[in-house]
Amino acid sequence: MSSIKKLAGQTAVYGLSTILGRFLNYLLVPLHTALFSRADFGTVAEMYGYVSFLNVILMYGMETAYFRFSNSNKDNPKVFSTALISILATSIVFMVGTVLFAQPIANLIRYPEHTEYVRYFALIIGLDALTFLPFALLRQQNKPLKFALVKNINIFSNILFNLYFLILCPYLQNKGVDMPLYDGQVGIKYVFISNLIASIITIPLLLVEFKAIKQGFDKILWKQMITYGAPLIIVGFAGMINETLDRVLIKYLYPDSSLANEMNGVYAANYKLSILMTLFIQAFKFAAEPFFFSHSKNSDKRTIYAVVMDYFVIICLCLFLVVTLFIDFFKHFIDAKFYEGLHVVPILLLANMFLGIYYNLSIWYKLSDNNKKGANISLMGAAITLVLNFVWIPIYGYTGSAWTTFICYFTMMVVCYLMGKKYYPIEYNIGKFFGYTLTAIALFFIGKMVNNLFPEPIILYSINALLLLVFIAIAFVTEKRFKTLFNH
Secondary structure (H helix, E strand, O other): OHHHHHHHHHHHHHHHHHHHHHHHHHOHHHHHHHHOOHHHHHHHHHHHHHHHHHHHHHHOOHHHHHHHHHHHOOOOOHHHHHHHHHHHHHHHHHHHHHHHOHHHHHHHOOOOOOHHHHHHHHHHHHHHHHHHHHHHHHHHOOOHHHHHHHHHHHHHHHHHHHHHHHHHHHHHHHOOOOOOOOOOOOOOHHHHHHHHHHHHHHHHHOHHHHHHHHHOOOHHHHHHHHHHHHHHHHHHHHHHHHHHOHHHHHHHHOOOHHHHHHHHHHHHHHHHHHHHHHHHHHHHHHHHHHHHHHOOOOOOHHHHHHHHHHHHHHHHHHHHHHHHHOHHHHHHHOOHHHHHHHHHHHHHHHHHHHHHHHHHHOHHHHHOOOHHHHHHHHHHHHHHHHHHHHHHHHHHOHHHHHHHHHHHHHHHHHHHHHHHHHHOOOOOOHHHHHHHHHHHHHHHHHHHHHHHHOOOHHHHHHHHHHHHHHHHHHHHHHOHHHHHHHHO
């Protein structure tokens, strides 16, 4: 239990910082959805969809390889510097190459008049890639406070420059004041410029970690790390297909091309309403990966992994109920012109929970050096995503994309569990998982019926709060370990 408490504590530190920073960052969504059209918001979502793919390529599995080799080569100071030098070289090549070929790339993604978008993102992606390993080093060294500080400075910088360009500059411009870097027209390019400035600010904050590059480059070690990490490129790339490709494909597959970007904007805005689930999963991932590796040699490691899964599922389902039972509150997070997509929010919440469970389960192939099998699972998920999106987007639009995400992550979760039983068996409490999930879904449907019967907000929220407490009480009574945890 002390190990679980340590993981919980680190998740809390990562989580509080991530939730605070990301939540403030997500507060830009109401601003963006109010200022920009549905089509322009769809363009923003599409551009950040490309970022996800390119981040995976530029990291080529080095982050996980660093965790793996830093644990098995504790006395070798060149593990970090070798990985960092490799990332530095490839990032520079990427930034220079993308800037030089900005026009052909802009033509390819159907923004021929906006080569500046390509240049902005070339620099954003390249600079962010340089920071991944220093952040990994902070996680490895159990320095969540500095990790949180630097992350939040990045986020706050992005927020402040968004407010500068989208609110302060137009206000002062109307009063005849010329503002630096502002051309007089509000546009989505300032979302990208703000991100770029924040990325530039982050680099000097990690100079202490960058200094480790002086340890030099070990060619033999690098080949070992590349061999280990290469399959993770497929895992990551396929994962990004599953996570973000739908926000790219809608533009190309939706039958009415004049509305395609609008539908993409509606889908992206409602995807933002799963913020609580995605923030928790992200915070958990930051803490969990080094935690799992550090306990890989413990005799009770499999028991620890199983208990972690129990708590993870319970928290995810609580978040699912919080958002779905109080959707009338959370919907104000986006502008009213995006409300038509609210029906996909419960689907996406459960889909993201399945993804989080998959992250937990995937530890078996990382610890047993079976990354190629993990890559096969991700490729299977990518195939499901591609096939179902190509079939369903022309018929059902973004609703088809939401159900595709659900089916993809559920299938990956099940297959990963079944393969893990064979290669690295862990006694997860599958019965409790399905019991908790079905209970939460039942309470969600009861909440929907209550919504129809009692439209008054006070009565509705009171009953829904009671439904949430019912689930928490069931979990508390079922999990006797909770009592042990609190007694410590």
